[in-house]
Structure formats: structure tokens, C-alpha cells
Amino acid sequence: MRTIKEINEKIKKGQVVAVTAEEVIELVEKKGIKKAAQEVDVVTTGTFGPMCSSGAYFNIGHSKPRIKIGGGSCTLNDVPVYTGFAAVDAYLGATAIPDDDPRNKVFPGEFKYGGGHVIQELVAGKDIRLEASAYGTDCYPRKKLETYINIKDLNEAVLFNFRNCYQNYNIAVNLSDKTVYTYMGSLKPQMGNANYCSAGQLSPLLKDPYYRTIGIGTKIFLGGGVGYVSWQGTQHNPSVKRKDNGVPQAPAGTLAVIGDLKSMSDKWLKGISMLGYGVSLGVGIGVPIPILNEEILKSAAVKDEEIFAQIVDYSQDYPQMVSKSLGEASYAQLKSGKIIIQGKEVPTGSLSSYSKAREISEELKSWIAKGDFLLTEPVAKLPGVESGYSCKPLKERPIRY
Amino acid sequence: MISKRIVLHFPKRLVDEPIVYNLIKEYDLKFNILKASITPEEEGLMVIELVGKSENYDKGIKYIKSCGLKVESLSHDIRRNEKKCTDCGVCVPICPVAALEVDPKTRKIIFHDKKCIACELCIKICPTQAMEVHF
Numbered sequence: 393m394r395t396i397k398e399i400n401e402k403i404k405k406g407q408v409v410a411v412t413a414e415e416v417i418e419l420v421e422k423k424g425i426k427k428a429a430q431e432v433d434v435v436t437t438g439t440f441g442p443m444c445s446s447g448a449y450f451n452i453g454h455s456k457p458r459i460k461i462g463g464g465s466c467t468l469n470d471v472p473v474y475t476g477f478a479a480v481d482a483y484l485g486a487t488a489i490p491d492d493d494p495r496n497k498v499f500p501g502e503f504k505y506g507g508g509h510v511i512q513e514l515v516a517g518k519d520i521r522l523e524a525s526a527y528g529t530d531c532y533p534r535k536k537l538e539t540y541i542n543i544k545d546l547n548e549a550v551l552f553n554f555r556n557c558y559q560n561y562n563i564a565v566n567l568s569d570k571t572v573y574t575y576m577g578s579l580k581p582q583m584g585n586a587n588y589c590s591a592g593q594l595s596p597l598l599k600d601p602y603y604r605t606i607g608i609g610t611k612i613f614l615g616g617g618v619g620y621v622s623w624q625g626t627q628h629n630p631s632v633k634r635k636d637n638g639v640p641q642a643p644a645g646t647l648a649v650i651g652d653l654k655s656m657s658d659k660w661l662k663g664i665s666m667l668g669y670g671v672s673l674g675v676g677i678g679v680p681i682p683i684l685n686e687e688i689l690k691s692a693a694v695k696d697e698e699i700f701a702q703i704v705d706y707s708q709d710y711p712q713m714v715s716k717s718l719g720e721a722s723y724a725q726l727k728s729g730k731i732i733i734q735g736k737e738v739p740t741g742s743l744s745s746y747s748k749a750r751e752i753s754e755e756l757k758s759w760i761a762k763g764d765f766l767l768t769e770p771v772a773k774l775p776g777v778e779s780g781y782s783c784k785p786l787k788e789r790p791i792r793y
Numbered sequence: 794m795i796s797k798r799i800v801l802h803f804p805k806r807l808v809d810e811p812i813v814y815n816l817i818k819e820y821d822l823k824f825n826i827l828k829a830s831i832t833p834e835e836e837g838l839m840v841i842e843l844v845g846k847s848e849n850y851d852k853g854i855k856y857i858k859s860c861g862l863k864v865e866s867l868s869h870d871i872r873r874n875e876k877k878c879t880d881c882g883v884c885v886p887i888c889p890v891a892a893l894e895v896d897p898k899t900r901k902i903i904f905h906d907k908k909c910i911a912c913e914l915c916i917k918i919c920p921t922q923a924m925e926v927h928f
Contacts, residue, residue, distance in 0.1 A: 440879065442920065504922065577883045578918055585886035662879060664920040674879060674921070729885075729895070742882035743920075746900040 393685045399433045400766045410434040410680075410760045412753035413594045413692060420693040429689040434760055434767065435681040437599050438613070438752030439591040441744035442664045442672040444575070445555035445626060446486040448511055448653050451547040452522065454480055455539075459524065460532035466524035468510050468541075475524075479532055483552075484510060486673035499668070500573045506671025509663030511551075514543050515615070516658035549653040551615055551661070555625035557677050559597030559645035560632075560701055561589045563721060563740075565733065568707035573668020577743055579706055586703065586731055587741045591749035592723030593696045596679035597645045601638040601691055602777065603630070605681050607770025612649065613678030613756045616660040618765070619651025621679075624774045629783035638691060641700045641720060645774065649677065660752070676748060678756035682767050696723035703733055713785065796844045798827070798867035798910070801857065803837030812860055813841065820853040821845055827910045840867060840911050870911045870927060873904045877923035884915040884924065 402408040409432050411419060416435050420428045452461075460479045467473065470490040473482040488507035495502040514520055519540040528535045543549050564576035565583045572579050577587045592598065600606045610621040625646025632644040660676030683689045702717040709716045721731045726740045759765035775781035803812075808831060816822045822845035829839045843850060857864055880901045884893045892908035893915060895901070915924040 441881070502917075577920075578887065580886070587883065587886075662921055665922060666920055667917055672920075674881075727895075727900075739886040741884075741886040742895075745879045745881045747880045750900065 393429060393683070394433065395684065396682050396767050396769050399682050402433060403760055403763055403766055406761075406763055408433050408760060410436060410757045412750070412757055413437045413599050413681075414750065414753065416689070416693050417593060417695045420689070425686055425690050425693070428693070429683055429686040432683050432689060435599065435683060435689070435692040436678060436753045436756040436760065437591075437594055437596040437681060438676070438678040438749040438754075438756065439557060439595050439744060440660070440674060440676040440748035440752060441589055441591070442575070442666070443553060443556045443558075443675045444487050444672045446511075446551070446553035446673040446675055447484055447507065448514070448549060448551045449481065449483040450549045452480045452482070452541055453545070453547055455534060455537055457534045458532045459534035459537050460526045460529055461524045461537070464524060464526035466522065468520050468522055469505070469513070470521075471505070471507055471510050486511065487670050489671055501668055503665045503667070503669065503671045505665075506663070508671050508673035511653075511673055512658050512661055512663040514549065515653060515656050515661050517543060543654055550650060551619070551653045551656060552622075552648075552650045553675060554623070554648040555627060555646045556649050556675055557596055557625070557647040557679075558590070558643055559595070559601070560640050560699070561643050562704040563588045563701045563726065563731075564706045564710070565703055565718065565738065566707045567705045572707045573666075574706045574710075575666055575669050575672070576706060577741060578667055583733055583736055583738050585741050586721075586726070586733065586738045587743060588701060588723070588726045589743040590701065590723065591744050591746060592699055592727070593694065594746065594749040594753055596677065597647070598639055598699055599692045599694065600679075600681050600688070601634065601640065601694075603645060603774040604688055604691075605684065605770070606647070606679055607773045609768055609771040610679065611765070611768040612680070613676070613752055613759070614649055614651040614656065615653070615676060616657030617651055617655030619649050619677075620768075621647050621770070621774075622650045623648040624781075627783045628775065628781065630775055630777050630779065631782040635698070635700060637694055637698055639694055639699050642702050647774075676752050678752040680756060680760060680765075680767055696727060699723045701726070794844065795847050795850055796842060797850065798840065798842045799854075800865045800867050800870060800911070801837075801839045801841060802863035802865075803839070804861060805835045807861060808835060808837045810860070812857060812862065813839070815856065816843065816853050820849045820856065822849055822853050828912065867909070867911055871906065871909050871913070871916070872925050872927055873902070874923045874925055877921045878902060878919075879921055879923075881920065884919055887914050887918050889914065
């Protein structure tokens with residue numbers, strides 16, 4: 393029908409027809425798949441939610457005399473960073489927390505500050521306190537370094553999130569008698585609430601369920617700037633059960649994404665405190681889907697009523713690795729504010745911001761329409777259903793001496 | 794008939810005085826205690842809803858103040874910082890009085906501060922610490 397090259401020519405000429413993943417639903421309802429596929433060149437998707445396997449690596453530049461932070465220890469605003477690299481390279485993870493934060497010591501623990509917050513402050517241009525100690529070598533004699541750093545002075549500051557953009561997720565409930573504190577939020581006892589975390593009909597991988605267009609090298613909106621899909625994310629699982637429309641009904645594919653932190657904004661990268669659980673990073677991502685044929689448009693027009701998630705008990709089943717679904721619900725039902733589980737009406741709560749997902753899909757659409765964003769051909773495909781790739785549990789093998 | 798929610802601050806010396814009891818007996822006001830706590834400094838904090846005739850309410854407030862208590866209107870206590878809020882929606886099912894809801898069209902969060910009882914559950918739960926207490 394059309395190629396990415398042709399779409400890019402149209403973008404350069406300012407003639408591209410780009411619509412958001414929400415707008416395309418209405419378009420298909422009005423004009424049908426065939427006509428819509430003829431008209432639409434690109435569908436833009438978006439999502440904004442907590443994505444824990446996120447982080448940023450930097451090169452802070454050499455001090456005088458030189459110090460080898462690599463193999464030593466280093467903190468940014470008291471949050472430990474990983475230093476198993478070269479002299480002045482370090483990687484800060486989103487969920488890292490200060491060693492001795494009194495706010496985390498009383499149950500359930502507040503987790504008010506950690507890696508995600510440092511990343512947000514760094515992107516916002518704030519000065520960050522760096523403290524490092526090293527064992528010293530002949531070529532790197534210095535043993536201590538205490539300095540303020542700022543993102544504009546770093547040689548490199550790269551956001552590298554090796555698991556983002558989950559293709560669907562669970563609906564978390566609590567069947568026990570006490571509140572449980574999880575990464576899906578605080579869950580009230582006796583199914584007091586049902587929390588979900590997905591942008592549903594705006595979510596990138598839910599709109600390209602078989603990874604036909606999204607692949608390694610796909611250019612994306614990441615944290616307010618430009619990024620790229622670098623690999624499949626950890627726990628990528630294309631082999632999950634899918635509905636007839638191809639959309640997985642449980643957590644499936646994931647993306648590893650990368651981009652220049654210096655070009656991003658603290659509007660789309662937010663430190664997250666999950667009560668009783670830990671710290672994370674809220675990441676805004678938008679992926680363009682080139683409409684190369686009718687099948688791709690059909691998938692891109694899937695709506696909330698047609699996307700389902702499984703209801704999982706997070707008080708016992710999830711922690712005990714018991715794979716059990718208490719039922720399923722569609723994102724349309726979840727967004728209505730309440731769902732019925734085993735005959736009971738349960739109010740729902742979202743961790744993912746649909747209004748921000750919408751804003752991202754519209755922002756990406758405007759970048760493309762203005763000619764500021766060209767699409768890329770993926771250089772390699774993500775492992776798909778036929779690859780047999782799946783996410784396996786750990787097979788514990790006790791260590792015997 | 795009016796219904797107002799107020800926050801009372803009891804200094805140490807008045808923590809065990811039956812002030813609220815007098816509101817019913819002398820001023821014919823119905824009350825509903827929404828929150829009561831004694832801080833480690835032994836000062837008292839009470840969030841109370843008073844219902845009654847307007848004149849009685851005014852007399853009741855005058856009496857409370859004359860006893861030496863600090864009285865504040867509740868509706869200004871919990872505020873939503875729109876800059877920090879990402880409109881995720883985790884707070885919505887947590888609020889016991891449905892003072893937080895999702896606008897069905899914009900999918901943004903609306904905070905009905907008149908419904909708020911200052912239980913502070915949203916403050917603990919908000920992942921971006923966008924709900925703030927203002928005293």
C-alpha cells in the first residue's frame with residue numbers, strides 16, 4: 393500500500409496524513425478499514441506510566457587529578473549509582489534508594505526519594521550532589537570526589553530503559569483482609585479496589601500487536617525528546633495468549649529504549665514514590681505506526697472495548713508465583729470506574745495517565761505533521777510469535793558444596 | 794440549616810476539656826467527628842462537621858474561640874498541586890468520600906475539595922506527591 397520511504401517523502405513535503413490512535417478508531421467507524429487505510433499514512437500512539445527498568449548512564453568528565461570511580465562507589469544526592477564501568481562512567485537506576493533513608497524504615501515505607509527523582513531533577517537542570525570514593529591506582533590516584541554536577545556539563549547523559557512500554561498488564565486486586573502495598577498501588581482488602589496500568593487503545597504495542605512495524609531502530613518520542621527502540625525489553629513475551637484480534641490478553645511484549653537525556657523534559661520523566669513498594673520513574677513514550685497495509689490499520693484501530701486484561705490477586709497469588717486469573721475485564725470497563733468481579737462491584741484505579749498518553753500521541757502527531765520527525769525503517773524485527781521466544785520463570789538450582 | 798467542616802487545634806491545657814460536648818448542650822449543634830488525634834506534643838487536632846442553625850453555628854464558633862482553640866475551615870486543608878499531578882488516577886478508588894474523580898472526557902483528575910474530609914490517604918498514596926496538606 394505504501395512504504396516508509398513514501399511516507400517520509402510526504403512528511404518532508406508537509407502532506408502527510410497523521411492521526412492519533414484514538415482518532416483512527418472514529419475514522420474507521422465512519423469510513424471503514426479500506427477507506428481509512430487509503431487515507432491515513434501514520435497512526436501515533438502514546439503512554440505515560442511508571443516503568444521500573446529505567447535508568448540513565450553518564451560520563452561526568454575527568455577530574456584533576458584523575459579518579460577511577462569505576463569499581464569504587466558513588467552517590468548522586470545520596471542515591472547509589474552503579475560504578476562497574478570505566479573511570480568516570482556510571483549508571484543510575486530508577487529504583488535505587490539511599491542506603492539509610494529514615495522515611496523508608498517505618499512500615500510500609502514512604503520511598504519519597506530515589507533514582508527516578510534524581511533523573512527528574514537532572515533533566516530539569518538542577519544541580520546534583522555527587523560523592524565518590526575510589527581505591528586509587530597509579531594512573532587514577534585520587535580517592536575522593538565531592539562536587540555538584542549539572543546535566544549541561546556532562547559529556548553524555550543517556551536515558552537507557554531496558555524494559556519500558558509493556559504490551560498490556562494485569563488488573564490487581566487484594567483478596568486478603570489487610571491492605572497490601574504493591575507496584576500496582578495500595579490495594580484495599582476484600583477487593584476494595586482494582587488497579588490497572590495501561591494506556592489501552594493509545595498504547596504503542598497494543599496497537600501493533602504482532603510487532604509488524606515497531607522494531608529495533610524505530611524512532612520514537614521518549615521523555616519529551618527523540619529516542620529509539622534499541623532491543624526487545626526484558627521479560628518480552630510474544631507467546632502470551634491473544635484474542636482473535638491478535639491483541640494479547642495478558643502482559644506480553646516490551647521495549648528497550650534509548651535517547652539523549654539532554655533533549656528530554658521533566659514534564660515526561662517523573663520520579664515516582666510507590667507507598668510500601670519503592671521508587672520508580674514515570675516515562676512518557678510515543679511510537680508512530682506507519683500504515684503500510686490494511687492489516688496494520690486494522691490493528692491500529694483496535695479500541696478499549698476489544699482489549700482485555702486478567703484480574704490477578706496480589707495478596708497471595710502474585711507473590712507466591714501462582715498463575716491464576718480471577719477473570720478478565722476490558723479497558724472500556726476499567727475506565728468506566730468500576731468492574732464486576734465474582735459478582736462484586738469493584739472501583740477501579742489507574743496507574744497510567746490516559747490524559748498524558750493522549751497528549752503524547754497528539755504531540756508526536758504534530759511533530760510529524762510539521763515535518764520535524766521522519767519515520768525510520770527498523771533494522772531488525774523484535775522476536776515475534778513464530779520465534780518461540782518466551783519469558784520463563786527462574787529454575788532454582790540450590791548451590792551444594 | 795448549615796453544615797460546615799472545621800479543623801480545631803487544642804492547646805495542651807485544653808486537650809481534656811469537654812468543649813465539643815458544650816456545642817451540643819449549649820448551642821444545639823449536631824456534630825460528626827471526622828478525625829481526632831493527639832500529637833506527641835500533647836496538642837489536640839480534631840476535624841469536625843457541625844450542623845445546625847446559622848446563628849447557633851456562629852455562637853458555637855465564638856465559644857470555641859473564646860476557650861482558646863484555633864479554628865480553621867477544612868476546605869482549604871488539602872490541596873492538589875496541578876504541576877506535580879500526572880492525572881494517573883491511583884487516588885480515585887482510595888478516597889473514602891469520592892472527592893477525587895476522573896473527568897470522563899478529558900481523563901484528568903478533578904478534586905472536589907468541599908467533599909474532602911482531610912483523611913490524608915491521598916497524600917500518602919499519590920505517586921508524585923501532588924496532594925499536599927496546608928495548615
